[in-house]
Amino acid sequence: MTLKILQVASHSDLTRGGAVQMLLLARGLKERGHDVWCVFNRAEKAASHCPTTPSPTSAALRSETAWAEQIAPLSGRLFNLGSLRDMLRFRAWVRSERFDVIHSHREPALRFCFLATLGFSVPAFVTQRGTVYRLPRWGVVRWAFRSPKLDRVIAVSEAVRRSLIANDGLAPDKVSVVYGGYDPQQFHRGIAGDRVRSEFGLDAQTQVVGIVGALIAKKGHADFFEAAARIAEAVLTARFLAIGPGKPERFAAMLEQLGLGERVIFAGYRSDIAEALAALDVLVCASTKGEGLTGAVREAMAVGTPVVTTDVGGNTELVEHERTGLVVPVGSPVDLARATLRLLGDSDEAARLADAAELCVRSLCLNSTRCERIEQIYVQIIEKWGRHTISGE
Structure with missing residues (x-):
C-alpha cells in the first residue's frame, strides 16, 4: 500500500532533536516508496534557544524557497502554527491534497492539525509523544489526545507509554512504542573524533567528558558541572565539553566558584555531532x-x-546498568562523578559496555526499523477503518 503522508512539526528550525527525528522518519518512509510531505513552523523571529549565530538550517525556516533545499528530496510547506489565517490555509491545502496520514510532532503541531481538520476525517491521524510530562489538565491538546479522531499515539519509550496510560487515562491500545532512530551511515564505530579534539586543542592523552543538549535547566548542566569539579580533582588531564545551543554566560559564576576555569569548553550547536x-x-x-x-x-x-546517565524517563530502557552503560539517580553530582571516574579509570570495562551498547541500539533503534514499524501502524489504522481518503465536512 503506497501512502500519501504528511509529517507536521512545530519546530521552527532543523537543529533540534525532534526535527531531526521527523526528517529521518520522512526520508525513511520516502525510501520505502511513499509520497511524503513535511510541514514546519514558519519562524517569525529567531527562537531564544537558537545559537547566537544561527545555523544555516535555522535561518532557512524563514524562507520557504531556501528551506526546500534543506529538506530535498522531500516536498514541504511552511505554516505559522500560531496563526488562524495559516490554519485555514492549511485546512484547505490538506483537503485538496487528500493525505492518507497526518502525523504530528509535539503538542503545538497536534493542536494545529486537530483544529484545522475539525469537521472531516483523516484516514490515519497519529501523533508523536517524546516526554513523560503529564498532559495539560484542560485545553485543545488534552481534548485531542483523548478524542477518537486521534487514532494512535507513538511513544518514544515504554516510560512515555506508561505515563500516558497511568497519568493521563489513555487506553493501552491507543499508545504504541517506537524508539527514536539513527542513521547507521552517520553514526557508527568507524567515526573518528580526532578533528573535533584538534579544534579544541585536546590531544590523545586528554580525557574528555561531554554533555549534549541545549543549555536549559532540565538537561542538568548544573549537576554535570558539580560532578566535573570532582572529576577534575581526581583526573588532572580531564576536560569537559558542553555541546548544544544556549547562553554559556549563565554558568560563568558557577564555573568560577567550582574552579573549573579553562577546563570547560562550550562547543555550541554542532552539525558534526557524530x-x-x-x-x-x-x-x-x-x-x-x-x-x-x-x-x-x-x-x-x-x-x-x-554512557553514564541518570535514571530519567526511558533512558534505562537502552542503558542497562553495568551491561550497556552506568545508571545513577537523578540529581546526584556525586554519583555522576563516581560513575564517570569508574569508566575513565577502567578502559576494559568502558570498552565492554560500549560494545554491548552498540549491539543494543543496532537491535532497537536503526531508522529502518523505526520506519518499518511506523509504516505498519499507519496501514493497521487505515485497514481497521477501511478508509483510504479524507472524507466528510
Missing part, C-alpha cells in the same frame, strides 16, 4: 526530568562512546 560524540571518552546525560529517551544517549551508543 564526530563530536566520538571525541568523548565518556558521555554524561545529567537530565533531571521530562526526557522520553535522550537522543544523544542513543547516538553515543551507536558510535561506541561509553
